[in-house]
Amino acid sequence: MSRYWSAVARGLTPYVPGEQPKLAKLVKLNTNENPYPPSPLALEAMRAEVGEGLRLYPDPNSDVLRATIARVHGVDAEQVFVGNGSDEVLAHAFLGLLKQDAPILFPDITYSFYPVYCKLYQIDYRQIPLDDEFAIRVDDYLRQPDGTRVNGGIIFPNPNAPTGRLLPLAEIERLLRGNPDSVVVIDEAYIDFGGESALPLVRRYPQLLVVHTLSKAYSLAGLRVGYAIGQVELIQALNRVKDSFNSYPLDRFAQAGAAAAMADRAWFDSCRNQVIASRARLVAALDGLGFSVLPSGANFVFARHPAHAGVELAAALRERGIVVRHFKQPRRVDPFLRITVGTDPQCDELLAALREILGKCG
Amino acid sequence: MSRYWSAVARGLTPYVPGEQPKLAKLVKLNTNENPYPPSPLALEAMRAEVGEGLRLYPDPNSDVLRATIARVHGVDAEQVFVGNGSDEVLAHAFLGLLKQDAPILFPDITYSFYPVYCKLYQIDYRQIPLDDEFAIRVDDYLRQPDGTRVNGGIIFPNPNAPTGRLLPLAEIERLLRGNPDSVVVIDEAYIDFGGESALPLVRRYPQLLVVHTLSKAYSLAGLRVGYAIGQVELIQALNRVKDSFNSYPLDRFAQAGAAAAMADRAWFDSCRNQVIASRARLVAALDGLGFSVLPSGANFVFARHPAHAGVELAAALRERGIVVRHFKQPRRVDPFLRITVGTDPQCDELLAALREILGKCG
Numbered sequence: 001m002s003r004y005w006s007a008v009a010r011g012l013t014p015y016v017p018g019e020q021p022k023l024a025k026l027v028k029l030n031t032n033e034n035p036y037p038p039s040p041l042a043l044e045a046m047r048a049e050v051g052e053g054l055r056l057y058p059d060p061n062s063d064v065l066r067a068t069i070a071r072v073h074g075v076d077a078e079q080v081f082v083g084n085g086s087d088e089v090l091a092h093a094f095l096g097l098l099k100q101d102a103p104i105l106f107p108d109i110t111y112s113f114y115p116v117y118c119k120l121y122q123i124d125y126r127q128i129p130l131d132d133e134f135a136i137r138v139d140d141y142l143r144q145p146d147g148t149r150v151n152g153g154i155i156f157p158n159p160n161a162p163t164g165r166l167l168p169l170a171e172i173e174r175l176l177r178g179n180p181d182s183v184v185v186i187d188e189a190y191i192d193f194g195g196e197s198a199l200p201l202v203r204r205y206p207q208l209l210v211v212h213t214l215s216k217a218y219s220l221a222g223l224r225v226g227y228a229i230g231q232v233e234l235i236q237a238l239n240r241v242k243d244s245f246n247s248y249p250l251d252r253f254a255q256a257g258a259a260a261a262m263a264d265r266a267w268f269d270s271c272r273n274q275v276i277a278s279r280a281r282l283v284a285a286l287d288g289l290g291f292s293v294l295p296s297g298a299n300f301v302f303a304r305h306p307a308h309a310g311v312e313l314a315a316a317l318r319e320r321g322i323v324v325r326h327f328k329q330p331r332r333v334d335p336f337l338r339i340t341v342g343t344d345p346q347c348d349e350l351l352a353a354l355r356e357i358l359g360k361c362g
Numbered sequence: 363m364s365r366y367w368s369a370v371a372r373g374l375t376p377y378v379p380g381e382q383p384k385l386a387k388l389v390k391l392n393t394n395e396n397p398y399p400p401s402p403l404a405l406e407a408m409r410a411e412v413g414e415g416l417r418l419y420p421d422p423n424s425d426v427l428r429a430t431i432a433r434v435h436g437v438d439a440e441q442v443f444v445g446n447g448s449d450e451v452l453a454h455a456f457l458g459l460l461k462q463d464a465p466i467l468f469p470d471i472t473y474s475f476y477p478v479y480c481k482l483y484q485i486d487y488r489q490i491p492l493d494d495e496f497a498i499r500v501d502d503y504l505r506q507p508d509g510t511r512v513n514g515g516i517i518f519p520n521p522n523a524p525t526g527r528l529l530p531l532a533e534i535e536r537l538l539r540g541n542p543d544s545v546v547v548i549d550e551a552y553i554d555f556g557g558e559s560a561l562p563l564v565r566r567y568p569q570l571l572v573v574h575t576l577s578k579a580y581s582l583a584g585l586r587v588g589y590a591i592g593q594v595e596l597i598q599a600l601n602r603v604k605d606s607f608n609s610y611p612l613d614r615f616a617q618a619g620a621a622a623a624m625a626d627r628a629w630f631d632s633c634r635n636q637v638i639a640s641r642a643r644l645v646a647a648l649d650g651l652g653f654s655v656l657p658s659g660a661n662f663v664f665a666r667h668p669a670h671a672g673v674e675l676a677a678a679l680r681e682r683g684i685v686v687r688h689f690k691q692p693r694r695v696d697p698f699l700r701i702t703v704g705t706d707p708q709c710d711e712l713l714a715a716l717r718e719i720l721g722k723c724g
Contacts, residue, residue: 002595004545004569005602009458014605017422028418037414046416046615050409052399054584054619056390057577060379084446087608095482096371120457120606183366207366215419222416222614233364240367243376244482246449252584253408253615257416 008120015116018325027349029340030323032190032300034219036274036343038257039267042220045260049252058255060247068259069227073199079229081238082258084249086189086213086226089238091117092245093155093209093228096237097183099123100152105141109134109333111161111187124152134163134294134302134332138171142178154179157187159195162327162338164296169196176205183234185209189226190298192217192272193279199229206231216299217272218261225250225258275299279341285351289358304335305358313337313357320353370482377478380687389711391702392685394552394662396581398636398705400619401629404582407622411614420617422609430621431589435561441591443600444620446611448551448575448588451600453479454607455517455571455590458599459545461485462514467503471496471695473523473549486514496525496656496664496694500533504540516541519549521557524689524700526658531558538567545596547571552660554579554634555641561591568593578661579634580623587612587620637661641703647713651720666697667720675699675719682715 001010018031037043066080073080083089094117098104103124106114118125128140141154154175159166176184184207186198191212198210209230215221228238242249250258261268279301283293286303293303304310314326314337325338339350363372380393399405424444432439445451456479460466465486468476480487490502503516516537521528538546546569548560553574560572571592577583590600604611612620623630641663645655648665655665666672676688676699687700701712 002599003543004459004596005599006458006461008461009599009602012602012606014602015609016605017419017609020419020421022421031419033419034417036417038416043412043416047409047412049584050405050412054400054405054408055396055398055581057379057382057393057395057583058586059382084613085608085610087610091607096368097366099368099370116606120603181365219417221419221610222411224420224610224613234366237364237367237371240371240374240376241482243378244374244478245453246447247377247379248447248449248583248586251446251586251613251616254613 008122012119013116015113019323021323025321027322027342027346029342029346029350030325031221032216032298032340033221034216034271034275034299035346036219036271038219039261039264041264041267042257042261046253046257049256054252058248058250058252062250062255065250065255065259068262072262072265073229075202075229078232079202079235081228081235081242082250083226083242084254085215085224086187086211087113088249089211089226089228090185090187091120092238092241093185093211094118094123095121096241097209097234098153098155098185102150102152104153104155105151106155107136107160109160109163111157112327114155126151130163135165136160136167138167138175141175151179151182153183153185155185155187157189158198159190159297161190161298162300162325162333162336163294163302164190164298164300165294166195166297169198169201172198173201176201176208180207183207183209185211187211189213189216193297193299194276195297202230206233209234214258214261217268219271220257220261223254223257225254275341278344278347281344282341282347285347289351289354300338300340302336302338304337308358310335310337313354316357317350317353320356322350322353370484374481375478377475381685383685387683389684389704389708391704391708391712392687393583394578394660394702395583396578396633396637396661397708398581398633400581401623401626403626403629404619404623408615408619411618416614420610420612420614424612424617427612427617427621430624434624434627435591437564437591440594441564441597443590443597443604444612445588445604446616447577447586448549448573449475450611451573451588451590452547452549453482454600454603455547455573456480456485457483458603459571459596460515460517460547464512464514466515466517467513468517469498469522471522471525473519474689476517492525497527498522498529500529500537503537513541513544515545515547517547517549519551520560521552521659523552523660524662524687524695524698525656525664526552526660526662527656528557528659531560531563534560535563538563538570542569545569545571547573549573551575551578555659555661556638557659564592568595571596576620576623579630581633582619582623585616585619587616637703640706640709643706644703644709647709651713651716662700662702664698664700666699670720672697672699675716678719679712679715682718684712684715
């Protein structure tokens with residue numbers, strides 16, 4: 001604390017990202033990166049940016065990138081907002097759309113950055129418990145029968161994090177029908193690993209904002225690009241906030257690399273299909289070791305072992321050079337490990353280490 | 363406007379950046395970019411980032427970059443905060459340090475993003491008039507004789523923008539002595555073009571935050587890197603805001619390129635010295651054409667012609683393929699053009715066009 005801090009700075013409880021270890025030899029299964037490299041076309045596009053052009057500001061509106069994203073998803077470029085990672089996109093959505101008089105709603109077990117944004121922007125919120133199977137119950141988010149607006153907005157990831165559980169599209173539509181006056185943000189960071197995106201609903205629901213990232217399925221976590229798609233009036237709010245915060249949020253590498261990566265559909269499909277196949281294989285093997293694994297629509301699995309605490313398993317894996325994520329959180333989350341789906345050989349290393357740990361302790 | 367926007371989004375008046383023309387053939391003297399390319403060592407460092415490593419998140423704390431900046435300026439790495447361009451650094455300083463009960467102070471003619479940040483974060487402010495020579499009068503920013511704290515903070519660029527006028531270091535120290543309880547942010551985006559930095563004062567003044575950018579003197583506007591230096595407790599406030607907004611604001615290219623550029627002192631000195639020499643030459647020639655040119659410590663000049671309106675000159679230059687900046691602002695600023703110092707040949711093109719325009723109209 002310092003007498004120079006603002007009251008906002010004093011009140012913050014910052015987000016803690018997963019470790020980015022500086023040892024290159026670790027098997028890194030802790031921050032849900034893609035185990036496959038980015039598209040070679042994206043690498044080529046970024047290489048082409050190395051040069052004198054860097055002395056000039058980038059396009060403040062990222063027109064080429066937004067046009068590419070629009071083409072891929074079949075929307076207009078004016079319906080696309082891009083940011084410095086989907087975290088920046090989410091931050092602007094909290095300030096520009098979700099800061100309302102009524103509290104916003106999100107699950108009690110979800111992306112732990114949401115309450116952090118709320119503190120940053122002084123937004124009131126309610127955390128709605130997941131059900132016993134760690135699923136989102138849409139009924140808990142619907143307007144009351146008396147028609148009062150009970151929330152200032154709704155946000156959750158689909159698939160949810162860190163559970164990996166997917167909410168079917170029909171349920172999302174039911175949520176939208178029951179919340180015509182509230183902005184609903186669906187954070188689809190992990191949707192490309194087998195889920196059904198809510199993007200087709202954007203046309204019919206003016207309150208729907210869908211957020212994507214290039215950090216996961218596009219293997220570009222190191223480049224920091226995310227985007228949102230919605231009807232134009234929602235996108236305009238994000239643009240107003242962005243143009244009041246930083247005119248040039250995406251550097252030249254980010255704009256060029258992301259556009260080329262989005263355009264390379266073959267690479268995208270190949271990488272995500274490999275991850276989906278490896279996930280099935282990993283889940284089966286973890287089942288075989290006695291783990292309970294939640295059904296996952298993401299590039300990670302959320303798993304607990306009936307006989308071993310999550311924190312101990314994480315520490316034992318770390319000793320063996322394998323990093324997974326354990327959340328120091330309430331009772332229901334504490335037993336779990338969140339394990340990123342790596343390549344099959346990486347998963348095999350993980351499984352071998354777990355066999356050793358379980359054998360030793362069991 | 364939309365019923366889905368937050369009150370904040372409704373109330374914004376976003377910043378309007380200078381045009382980034384998509385025609386490559388223009389002589390671009392409108393957004394104060396450096397006419398020389400970035401350090402070859404920086405280009406090499408960025409080229410080395412093109413590869414599989416992009417699938418991994420960057421270092422959230424930019425340790426290597428911060429250590430390099432600290433070494434260059436002779437401070438500790440804990441005294442360095444880095445952001446996605448100095449605009450992001452400034453935004454975090456507004457929210458984390460300058461959002462106070464009392465209004466903050468900045469000049470009436472200055473970087474036009476400051477009032478935009480104030481609206482974004484709902485910060486009260488007072489604009490203090492520059493004197494008749496467009497200089498900052500420190501007396502106007504001092505505490506009242508009764509000892510009351512009259513401001514919640516102070517911010518201005520040095521050299522000021524768009525005037526280019528430099529405040530001597532002794533005056534900045536007088537400002538700091540007179541404001542022991544207020545955070546004072548000196549935005550030194552243009553300090554490398556001949557000004558004396560306030561950085562040596564950081565050790566003695568815990569309320570001083572100095573902000574720099576790599577967009578100007580380092581020729582890396584396209585990379586988006588800025589930084590702040592202050593005592594640790596000020597930097598901690600910025601870190602708290604940053605970690606509540608976006609854990610990974612600098613991508614891998616930005617971290618590697620900026621560190622290599624900062625380390626290449628010879629390139630930096632050579633480029634800025636060329637700009638300083640071209641500025642002197644340009645000012646003399648503009649004087650010769652009848653312009654009044656404010657004394658500039660920056661890589662731009664702020665000039666007016668007694669017989670020609672700024673907006674008309676800007677339009678006539680644009681017709682001749684030369685872009686300069688004219689601000690549609692109050693009476694005192696309206697007659698001026700802000701002209702970036704280009705290479706000598708670019709300045710010669712500008713001067714030839716001005717000669718033609720003045721001859722035709724005069």
